[in-house]
Amino acid sequence: xxxxxxxxxxxxxxxxxxxxxxxxxxxxATIERMVADVxxxxxxxxxxxxxxxxxxxxxxxAPGAQGMDRATADYMGMLATVMNSLALADAMRQAGLTxxxxxxxxxxxxxxxxxxxxxxxxxxxxxxxxFAAGTGNPFFTTDTAAALRGSEIGAQIVLKATKVDGxxxxxxxxxxxxxxxxxxxxxxxxxxxxxxxxxxxxxxCRDQKLPIKVFSIIxxxxxxxxxxxxxxxxxxxx
Numbered sequence: 001x002x003x004x005x006x007x008x009x010x011x012x013x014x015x016x017x018x019x020x021x022x023x024x025x026x027x028x029a030t031i032e033r034m035v036a037d038v039x040x041x042x043x044x045x046x047x048x049x050x051x052x053x054x055x056x057x058x059x060x061x062a063p064g065a066q067g068m069d070r071a072t073a074d075y076m077g078m079l080a081t082v083m084n085s086l087a088l089a090d091a092m093r094q095a096g097l098t099x100x101x102x103x104x105x106x107x108x109x110x111x112x113x114x115x116x117x118x119x120x121x122x123x124x125x126x127x128x129x130x131f132a133a134g135t136g137n138p139f140f141t142t143d144t145a146a147a148l149r150g151s152e153i154g155a156q157i158v159l160k161a162t163k164v165d166g167x168x169x170x171x172x173x174x175x176x177x178x179x180x181x182x183x184x185x186x187x188x189x190x191x192x193x194x195x196x197x198x199x200x201x202x203x204x205c206r207d208q209k210l211p212i213k214v215f216s217i218i219x220x221x222x223x224x225x226x227x228x229x230x231x232x233x234x235x236x237x238x
Contacts (some may be wrong), residue, residue, distance in 0.1 A: 005229030008047040008123060010124040011038075011159045012143065015084055026087050037089045037223040038128065038188065040174030042097055046227055046228050047123040049153055050130045052088060054080025059075040074138035081142060083138035085132035086111070092128060099128040104145070105138035108131060116152055143201035149207045159226055160197065161217035165221040165236035167194055183235040198238055205236075216221055 017034070020027030022040060042048055057080035082103055089099040100122045102114040112118075120130050120208075134145040150158045167189070170178040184207040189196050196202055196214060205212055215222050215233030225232035 004041070004044050004046050004110055004227050006156045006227055008147055008153065008155050009041075009049070009157055009227065010153065010155040011048060011050045011161060011223075012146035013050060013052045013088075013161050013217065014142075015055035015057060015080065016051075017056075017161060017163070018084060018087075019056045023055055024154065026056065031087060031091050032095075033220075034217065035088070035097070035189060036094045037217075038092065039095050039097055039165055040144055041227045042126070042128060042168055042222050044224075044227065045126075047126070048128050049119070049123060049149060049155065050085075050088065050128065051132065051134075052084045052132070053142040054078070054195045056080075057083055069116055071138035074134075074140075075105075078133040082132045082133060083112065084125075085130045089093065089128075089130055097125070097128055098132055101130045101132055104131070104133040113208070119153060129153075140201070141189060141198050143197040143203065143225075145203065147197070147201040147204040147208075147210065150210055151204065155210065158212045159206060159223070160212055161223070162214060163216065163218055164214075165216035165219060165222070165232075166234070167196055167214050181234045182231060185238060189236055209238050211238070 018026045018031055020030035054077045058077050085160040089101050101111040103111045104114050114117055119129050129148045132226045134142050135148055146158055166180040168178040168180050170179040212227050213233050213235050215226050222232055
């Protein structure tokens, strides 16, 4: 196949993916490698939006957050995603890509607010859109933000980047006989208690008939393989 399998995708990155081998924070070599993968699929004409988590930054302050009100801790996490989004957008700029960060919470001096028509315009113009601050609400994860934004922008698929190359029958670290699913239905994944995404995000994708592809962001070239429709990772579908 010489043309991409998807025209518009939503990429979900965990904050932890930016740490590399560091204990917390952003590893420069790691973010540059990810941006190189993003640039590769952007050049193929794929319209790309990204939702990023904040675990790599929040991990550094987590001990002090113990016993903290859940909503307060969640807002801190949202601000961490804004920091990651700015770092990602700057790395993309240095790689020759045009990125726009849009935040679900209002901090106009730093990034522009999320406005759906504007996001769609940016995507159509070939810009990479980075959605920051999750859904803007506490008690919802960035997985849910990915499902929500993916549905709103009309993405054909949510690409969930993880440290493993798909969904397995069991934990491959604990069970050497575990095998990877090439594809699995939403109902099967629920019945087998496979942790693909959190329950709210998973239910939203299922209801919107928005497929999820789970793949390894660590594996070189995996993102391009997924976008080209190759047998990479695990496809979760209706």
